[in-house]
Amino acid sequence: MAEITLKGLAHSYEKKPTGAADYAIRQMDHVWHQGGAYALLGPSGCGKSTLLNIISGLLEPSEGDVLFDGQRVNELPPEERNIAQVFQFPVIYDTMTVFDNLAFPLRNMNTPEYRVKPKVLEVADILELTPLLDRKAKNLTADEKQKVSMGRGLVRDDVTAILFDEPLTVIDPQLKWKLRRKLKEIHERFNITMIYVTHDQLEASTFADKIAVMYEGQVVQFGTPRELFERPAHTFVGYFIGSPGMNFMAVNHRDGQVMFGSQPLPVSDQMKHAVANASSTNASSNNIKLGIRPEFIAIASSEMADSVPILVTSVQDLGTYSLLTFKLNEQTFKARLPEGHPPVGETAFAHFDAAHVALYIDEYLVEAGHE
Amino acid sequence: MNNKVPNNRAWLLVLPMLVLVAFSAIIPLMTVVNYSVQDVLGPNARFFTGTEWFQSMLNDDALQAAFLRQISFSLIILAIQIPLGIGIALIMPKRGWQASAVLILITLPLLIPWNVVGSIWQIFTRGDIGLMGWGLRELGINYNITRNAGDAWATIILMDVWHWTPLVAMLCYSGLRSIPEAYYQAARIDRASKWAIFRYIQLPKLTNVLVIAVLLRFMHSFMIYAEPFVLTGGGPGSATTFLSQSLTTMAVGQQDLGPSAAFSLIYFLVILLVSWVFYTTIMNMQKDKPPHGGA
Numbered sequence: 296m297a298e299i300t301l302k303g304l305a306h307s308y309e310k311k312p313t314g315a316a317d318y319a320i321r322q323m324d325h326v327w328h329q330g331g332a333y334a335l336l337g338p339s340g341c342g343k344s345t346l347l348n349i350i351s352g353l354l355e356p357s358e359g360d361v362l363f364d365g366q367r368v369n370e371l372p373p374e375e376r377n378i379a380q381v382f383q384f385p386v387i388y389d390t391m392t393v394f395d396n397l398a399f400p401l402r403n404m405n406t407p408e409y410r411v412k413p414k415v416l417e418v419a420d421i422l423e424l425t426p427l428l429d430r431k432a433k434n435l436t437a438d439e440k441q442k443v444s445m446g447r448g449l450v451r452d453d454v455t456a457i458l459f460d461e462p463l464t465v466i467d468p469q470l471k472w473k474l475r476r477k478l479k480e481i482h483e484r485f486n487i488t489m490i491y492v493t494h495d496q497l498e499a500s501t502f503a504d505k506i507a508v509m510y511e512g513q514v515v516q517f518g519t520p521r522e523l524f525e526r527p528a529h530t531f532v533g534y535f536i537g538s539p540g541m542n543f544m545a546v547n548h549r550d551g552q553v554m555f556g557s558q559p560l561p562v563s564d565q566m567k568h569a570v571a572n573a574s575s576t577n578a579s580s581n582n583i584k585l586g587i588r589p590e591f592i593a594i595a596s597s598e599m600a601d602s603v604p605i606l607v608t609s610v611q612d613l614g615t616y617s618l619l620t621f622k623l624n625e626q627t628f629k630a631r632l633p634e635g636h637p638p639v640g641e642t643a644f645a646h647f648d649a650a651h652v653a654l655y656i657d658e659y660l661v662e663a664g665h666e
Numbered sequence: 667m668n669n670k671v672p673n674n675r676a677w678l679l680v681l682p683m684l685v686l687v688a689f690s691a692i693i694p695l696m697t698v699v700n701y702s703v704q705d706v707l708g709p710n711a712r713f714f715t716g717t718e719w720f721q722s723m724l725n726d727d728a729l730q731a732a733f734l735r736q737i738s739f740s741l742i743i744l745a746i747q748i749p750l751g752i753g754i755a756l757i758m759p760k761r762g763w764q765a766s767a768v769l770i771l772i773t774l775p776l777l778i779p780w781n782v783v784g785s786i787w788q789i790f791t792r793g794d795i796g797l798m799g800w801g802l803r804e805l806g807i808n809y810n811i812t813r814n815a816g817d818a819w820a821t822i823i824l825m826d827v828w829h830w831t832p833l834v835a836m837l838c839y840s841g842l843r844s845i846p847e848a849y850y851q852a853a854r855i856d857r858a859s860k861w862a863i864f865r866y867i868q869l870p871k872l873t874n875v876l877v878i879a880v881l882l883r884f885m886h887s888f889m890i891y892a893e894p895f896v897l898t899g900g901g902p903g904s905a906t907t908f909l910s911q912s913l914t915t916m917a918v919g920q921q922d923l924g925p926s927a928a929f930s931l932i933y934f935l936v937i938l939l940v941s942w943v944f945y946t947t948i949m950n951m952q953k954d955k956p957p958h959g960g961a
Contacts, residue, residue: 353851374857386852390870399866403857433952447856 297363297377297455297488299327299350304359306345312357319345321512322359327490329455332482334499335492337509338535343492346509347458350490351380363455379448380458384465385440387432393419394428397446404451418449421481438470442477449481456488463498475502496536508532524588525651530658533586539618539629541586543655548574553585556624560585561601563649573656584655591651592630594619595644596637602644610639621645701927719928728904729912729929736909740887743826747883748876750827751834756868758839769839772832784896787825791897811898815905818898822906825893830886834879841875842868877948881941888937909933 306320315321319342327333335343348354349361352373360367368376388396397415406414419425422442427435432443441462448457459478463471479502482489491502499506500520507517508531515529516522527533533541544555548571552559562570562585573583595602605621605628617632623645630645654661702720705713723729754772759765778786791811793799802809811818845867853863891910894900900907913933917926 348851351855353854373851373854378855380851380855382848382852384846384848386846386848388866388870391866399858399862400856403859403862444852447852 298329298365299456299488300360300362300365301325301346301350302360302362304346304349304356304361306342306349306354306356306358318512320349320356323514325507325514325517327456327488329488330486331488332479332502332504333488333490334503334506335490335509336494336496336499336506336535338494341509342512343494343509344460347380347460347490347492350456351378351458352376353380377451377453378456378458379451379454380460381441381444381448381462383461385437385444387435387440387443389431389433391432392428393424393430393432393435393443396432396443397424397450400447400451414450414452418446421449421484422446422477437465438467438474441466441474445478445481449485454487456490459489459491461492461494463493471498478502496538508535510535526653526660527586528660530584530586530655533588533653533655537588537590539589541588542592542628543584543586544624544626546570546583546585547581555585558603558624560603560647562647562652566649566652566654569654569661573654573661582657584658586653586655587647587651589618589629589631591648592628593646593648594621594630594632594636594639595646596639598644599646601649602646605643605645607639607641607643698927698930701923702931703924705924715924719924720932723925723929723932729909731904732907732909732912735905735907736888739823739890739908740884742823743830743887744880744883746823746827747831747834748880751831751879752838752872752876754831754835755838755842756864758835760843769836772835774832775829776832778829780892781896783825783829784893787821787893788897791821811902813902815902818902818906822894822897825897826887826890829893830883834883837875837879838872841872845871873948873952877945880944884940884944885937888940 302324303322304320304324305318305322307318309317312318335346337343345354349356352368352371352375355369361369363376373380388399391399394415397418398411401411401414415428416425419428422445424439424442424446427439432440435443445457445462448454463474466474475498478489478491481487489502491499493499493502500523503520505517505519506523507514508523508529509515510529510531516527516532518526518528523532523536527536527541530541530543533543544560546553546555546560548554548567551567553562553567553570554560566585570583570585574581593599593602594605594607598604603623605623607619607621608627609620610632611618611620615634617634617636619630619632619639621628621630621643628645703715703717705715707713758768758772775783790796791799791809793803793810799809799811808814809817811821849867849871850863853867858866889910890908891914894906894908895911898906900911910933913926913929916922916929
């Protein structure tokens with residue numbers, strides 16, 4: 296059983312990092328609780344795989360500590376960490392049969408053969424590999440190979456955490472869904488901590504109970520898929536989660552109004568207050584943004600209460616909803632219209648749902664005190 | 667799914683290749699076949715002999731002895747060069763300037779012409795001025811390649827190992843470099859020992875380059891001529907007379923065109939047969955065995 300704690304962790308591939316840009320992982324603290332299903336979500340090159348390799352021990356962090364149940368394991372090699380890792384491309388031992396592949400980690404630990412066999416059969420059964428046990432692993436399909444790689448992690452009784460590094464990249468879309476379900480099933484059956492690295496938000500939210508979103512070497516938000524959607528803690532999370540991502544407006548406070556360029560925005564009084572506060576205290580940085588998800592923008596042809604005039608540039612019908620692109624103050628916005636929404640002309644009006652307008656100062660969410 | 671339309675016009679596409687192969691291989695080979703079944707006494711005097719030359723060649727004691735020597739030589743150098751080549755490839759540096767430096771150093775022997783290799787070793791092993799010959803003699807070892815068959819053999823093998831192991835090492839090195847890092851990482855997580863990593867990851871991934879290495883080295887060594895000819899001249903006695911030297915003596919020295927043609931064909935077929943058998947066996951080993959029994 297293991298609770299994985301990262302304490303003041305940072306990593307750089309340079310020998311002598313000179314600035315923040317040299318760090319693949321910037322100073323971070325994080326706890327992965329025993330038995331959780333987690334996803335590590337982020338764009339390519341944000342440090343996800345680096346972080347995973349540090350947890351598994353393939354990489355030694357340049358700063359900070361990795362703790363398993365409070366024990367420092369920085370210097371422990373992967374073979375002594377009781378973790379398993381599944382890689383992006385299936386790793387199988389070509390010349391061995393599927394059975395021997397699955398038995399390999401057990402045999403490396405000198406497990407007696409009478410205990411190897413039942414364990415391998417059990418895992419093969421869970422992964423539906425039983426009919427393939429006698430086949431050479433070399434001739435399997437990509438998804439079968441990936442199941443074999445996962446199976447090698449599952450056969451060991453001492454494994455307390457399995458790390459997945461984008462394991463479904465090479466799998467066909469229909470099979471992806473099946474394998475993800477399988478993973479979920481395995482997670483429920485064995486009390487194993489699972490950390491799943493992906494850049495696909497759908498994959499992350501179907502697999503994980505909690506998602507850590509990584510951006511530029513840092514975890515910018517750690518929460519349930521719902522929290523990530525409803526209250527993005529960082530502008531990057533707003534932009535990265537949801538399709539399309541959140542709309543952001545750089546605003547300032549002028550004459551008792553929240554101004555987006557020359558356009559006063561109709562926002563709640565609390566929000567006006569918060570923006571006013573931020574403008575006065577953060578005068579130097581002046582990086583104040585309002586964010587609103589495309590789902591919470593209402594569009595109508597005629598003027599509504601608290602609405603702003605907009606210029607509609609296009610409407611895309613995506614089946615169950617339409618995606619409307621419009622311009623406000625020369626900036627492009629996206630709004631999601633429900634099915635059967637009355638058509639709008641080139642000029643229309645947009646209403647931002649005040650409860651879902653979020654305030655970001657220096658890219659991080661600030662609670663404006665409404666709701 | 668199998669509803670192919672028979673279309674014999676495709677043969678036309680093979681025709682250019684066939685013409686090319688005819689001129690590069692078949693026609694020259696047929697002239698040899700032509701000689702092998704005739705006794706040519708002069709420009710206008712030739713007799714058809716059938717398989718007579720083939721029979722006499724196969725029953726020739728000297729040739730049989732040369733054949734045995736040739737086979738032993740090829741097997742010995744393969745047994746040394748393949749494991750040694752793999753071993754060198756495994757310990758070669760993987761990146762940085764050291765990798766380039768070692769690659770260049772290792773490749774040098776491959777760039778030296780056969781005749782020169784023979785000459786270098788001929789001088790190297792001389793008792794009076796050669797470093798190795800003189801050194802061994804100073805150490806009290808009675809080393810003399812012109813007198814002791816054992817010394818001659820050991821020297822030729824050493825020379826061939828020196829000249830050609832780099833080829834095996836380089837092929838293996840390229841094979842090893844193509845193994846993705848994830849394999850080594852997965853092996854560490856699976857707690858594989860060094861030996862297990864070699865046996866189940868590196869060696870299987872090297873199979874293809876090793877097949878090429880073995881084939882190349884077998885064919886090369888089976889045809890070896892210039893190096894032992896320059897070094898020992900086939901001696902002492904006929905201790906290091908290999909097949910191609912026997913052939914040269916017969917064809918060029920004695921102008922026995924019929925027998926040497928027959929001999930050449932047998933020689934060629936032996937190489938072809940061994941290579942084919944070896945290749946087919948290896949390729950069959952990689953297929954799934956028909957299911958039988960448990961795992």
